[in-house]
Amino acid sequence: MLSIAHSRFRVSRSDFGGEVEKTKMSSKPSLKIRVVAKIRGHADRETKRWISVHKPSGEDSETVALSFDAQSASKKESHQVHYCYEPNEDNDKIYIREIKPFISEVFDGHNFTTIAYGARGSGKTCLIQGSGESPGLTALAIEDITEKAERLERLVTISFYEIYQEQVYDLLKSERAAVSILEDAQGKIKLKGLSQVPIKTGAEFRKLYFGGCNSNRTLNKTAYELPKRSHRGLIIHVTSLVENTDAPLVGKLNFVDLTGYEDPRRKSNDGLSFVEKSKINKSLYALQNVLHALNANENHVPFRESKVTRLLQDSLGGLNNRLTVIACLNPLFCQDSIYITSLASRICQGSHQIAMESAKKGKTFEKPVVISSSKVRISQSASGKQIRSRVGLLRKNASCKSIMKGKKLFGETNDMNNDVKASSNTAVASTVEAGAQEEETSVSADASSFESLMHGDEKSGFSVTKSMVSSEKQISSTVLQHTLENTEPQNGDVSHHCEENQEEVSSNLSCREEALPLPNRDAGSMGKENWKFFVNEGGSPPLTARLQELSNSLKLLYSSTPCVKMPNENVEALEPKTPIIDSNVQGNEGKNIANTNSPWAASRTCYPATKNSLIQEYLRIFNSASKEELKGLRGIGEKRATSILQLREKSLEPFKSLDDLGSVGLSAKQVKKMLAIK
Numbered sequence: 001m002l003s004i005a006h007s008r009f010r011v012s013r014s015d016f017g018g019e020v021e022k023t024k025m026s027s028k029p030s031l032k033i034r035v036v037a038k039i040r041g042h043a044d045r046e047t048k049r050w051i052s053v054h055k056p057s058g059e060d061s062e063t064v065a066l067s068f069d070a071q072s073a074s075k076k077e078s079h080q081v082h083y084c085y086e087p088n089e090d091n092d093k094i095y096i097r098e099i100k101p102f103i104s105e106v107f108d109g110h111n112f113t114t115i116a117y118g119a120r121g122s123g124k125t126c127l128i129q130g131s132g133e134s135p136g137l138t139a140l141a142i143e144d145i146t147e148k149a150e151r152l153e154r155l156v157t158i159s160f161y162e163i164y165q166e167q168v169y170d171l172l173k174s175e176r177a178a179v180s181i182l183e184d185a186q187g188k189i190k191l192k193g194l195s196q197v198p199i200k201t202g203a204e205f206r207k208l209y210f211g212g213c214n215s216n217r218t219l220n221k222t223a224y225e226l227p228k229r230s231h232r233g234l235i236i237h238v239t240s241l242v243e244n245t246d247a248p249l250v251g252k253l254n255f256v257d258l259t260g261y262e263d264p265r266r267k268s269n270d271g272l273s274f275v276e277k278s279k280i281n282k283s284l285y286a287l288q289n290v291l292h293a294l295n296a297n298e299n300h301v302p303f304r305e306s307k308v309t310r311l312l313q314d315s316l317g318g319l320n321n322r323l324t325v326i327a328c329l330n331p332l333f334c335q336d337s338i339y340i341t342s343l344a345s346r347i348c349q350g351s352h353q354i355a356m357e358s359a360k361k362g363k364t365f366e367k368p369v370v371i372s373s374s375k376v377r378i379s380q381s382a383s384g385k386q387i388r389s390r391v392g393l394l395r396k397n398a399s400c401k402s403i404m405k406g407k408k409l410f411g412e413t414n415d416m417n418n419d420v421k422a423s424s425n426t427a428v429a430s431t432v433e434a435g436a437q438e439e440e441t442s443v444s445a446d447a448s449s450f451e452s453l454m455h456g457d458e459k460s461g462f463s464v465t466k467s468m469v470s471s472e473k474q475i476s477s478t479v480l481q482h483t484l485e486n487t488e489p490q491n492g493d494v495s496h497h498c499e500e501n502q503e504e505v506s507s508n509l510s511c512r513e514e515a516l517p518l519p520n521r522d523a524g525s526m527g528k529e530n531w532k533f534f535v536n537e538g539g540s541p542p543l544t545a546r547l548q549e550l551s552n553s554l555k556l557l558y559s560s561t562p563c564v565k566m567p568n569e570n571v572e573a574l575e576p577k578t579p580i581i582d583s584n585v586q587g588n589e590g591k592n593i594a595n596t597n598s599p600w601a602a603s604r605t606c607y608p609a610t611k612n613s614l615i616q617e618y619l620r621i622f623n624s625a626s627k628e629e630l631k632g633l634r635g636i637g638e639k640r641a642t643s644i645l646q647l648r649e650k651s652l653e654p655f656k657s658l659d660d661l662g663s664v665g666l667s668a669k670q671v672k673k674m675l676a677i678k
């Protein structure tokens with residue numbers, strides 16, 4: 001049983017020596033991101049360090065630089081993050097510096113999220129969940145929150161969930177119970193089936209959290225009945241009734257322990273396949289894409305790319321929320337930790353860019369730091385011209401600037417993605433960086449394309465135009481074209497992978513309803529806020545954005561193409577190297593990948609999408625889109641959108657096939673038309 005000396009944590013804001021002010025990223029009313037690293041402790045304290053940490057001003061450093069001894073001197077580069085905790089620094093210290101100063105904001109109705117990610121065995125669980133000797137961040141936070149809540153007469157409830165294979169489960173129920181992530185007509189995220197249990201003390205919390213309500217659950221992960229490789233999250237809700245309003249104010253503190261990252265190409269001890277490992281890492285990639293989109297102020301934030309980001313949507317996307325990303329690093333050599341650190345550095349860079357923009361606008365922010373380690377590394381193997389011809393080509397328009405501004409987190413330095421040729425993100429960025437001057441060609445989709453799709457007429461229906469279209473539409477269209485070109489039957493592995501990305505709605509909802517289905521102020525604004533992002537200048541409907549979402553999903557597949565071989569991992573080759581396309585690798589149906597001209601072509605050969613999965617994706621729009629989104633589709637007005645929502649109230653997934661749309665009075669012809677963008 002944990003023993004927490006309460007008085008240890010009574011530290012006033014002034015005790016942080018101005019830390020509160022320092023950790024404020026920007027006065028801009030958007031997500032504030034802080035990125036820190038933590039090097040896990042090690043039983044043998046004499047172990048030679050392989051990570052060097054340079055703290056220019058000691059604990060007061062605005063940023064610190066990490067470098068790895070494993071990298072050769074010529075390739076050695078430093079990765080900047082906001083701070084790095086040493087192996088001998090415990091969870092108390094991290095809590096006091098990174099979380100405690102912001103607890104009061106949760107009581108003001110804001111959301112604070114802490115996400116721990118890292119390679120396997122890097123200490124994420126010990127950090128978030130803790131152990132008997134060393135309480136984790138969750139236990140430390142709950143002590144302060146329950147104490148404060150008692151004084152201020154607020155209600156504290158907790159939810160504890162697990163995400164395994166992109167399915168969410170409630171961990172506070174005695175039976176394994178699935179949770180559905182739904183969006184209501186107002187755009188609020190609802191976690192149907194996830195219990196919220198009131199707690200008043202740290203002891204009550206520990207009883208629940210560490211298995212009190214389920215004897216099968218213990219702190220020891222290996223003893224737990226569910227598979228080990230899952231994400232786990234705790235939500236602490238702080239609710240207060242606001243005078244003269246019906247809606248209570250709810251602030252949330254989220255803690256997420258992401259599954260350990262593992263390079264999918266490496267053989268793992270637990271025998272997981274490449275595809276399974278790619279799926280496990282998907283949430284990490286999705287998180288990066290979401291943070292990139294938020295940092296770059298992009299029109300579409302791909303929250304739906306993974307369950308983790310979807311579940312955290314209102315905490316990541318709402319106003320004045322905070323996110324602390326903790327990159328957990330192994331104390332002994334671990335190639336994956338180098339990758340994890342480079343990603344952390346990128347997220348850190350993104351948050352600085354927001355700060356710089358804020359500063360330019362005359363708002364207060366401390367001097368930004370130039371991050372040398374985070375330069376975008378673009379493969380030199382493809383010329384700008386080649387890249388442009390591969391991706392569908394973008395003009396140097398405003399959208400491109402936005403892409404450049406944020407620099408895609410996923411797809412640039414990923415060691416796998418050093419095969420830049422396989423990443424459309426990178427290619428897009430490369431196009432911009434290369435300073436494309438030539439006349440560009442864009443691909444656009446029209447209604448007939450979708451009709452062709454419905455009839456299985458894969459190749460027809462697309463027109464190549466030289467018209468200027470938004471980059472968003474171009475990307476979507478490129479993906480659509482790609483999908484249409486690949487409607488041949490294919491092997492199970494790939495379609496299975498595609499299907500994993502589908503919005504899941506569990507039929508197993510026999511569990512009790514949420515104890516406190518309380519609305520969240522920020523969540524309420526979130527739906528509309530994101531809706532604003534969905535609508536582009538031309539007034540096109542959210543379907544466009546969904547197509548881009550498909551694009552993102554496909555990018556995830558492409559980026560993890562197994563047709564890439566890394567150089568042998570000997571001591572000489574520790575630093576990330578550009579993967580080599582193996583000319584002997586055979587794609588589906590014996591096609592030789594090396595003969596393909598482009599990364600798109602190569603990935604097509606490896607991972608053909610199915611027409612069916614695309615149709616399923618459209619059906620998911622009907623099963624999950626908000627009222628406004630539905631109304632953006634052809635043939636759906638106020639009345640029909642309301643009927644669809646009513647059907648969804650009765651059944652979680654009313655539309656399982658296109659025929660089911662008949663129940664809201666849509667004929668087959670109308671359905672086909674509807675799939676066209678207005």
Ligand SMILES: Nc1ncnc2c1ncn2[C@@H]1O[C@H](COP(=O)(O)OP(=O)(O)OP(=O)(O)O)[C@@H](O)[C@H]1O
Nearest residue numbers: 040041042043119120121122123124125126259260
């Ligand atoms: N501060 C520490 N000092 C010594 N050993 C530690 C420390 N933190 C963690 N460990 C040990 O490291 C191992 C991995 O820790 P932990 O389970 O927290 O890692 P993880 O990142 O959650 O792993 P996974 O990715 O497999 O979920 C455990 O055996 C744990 O006892």
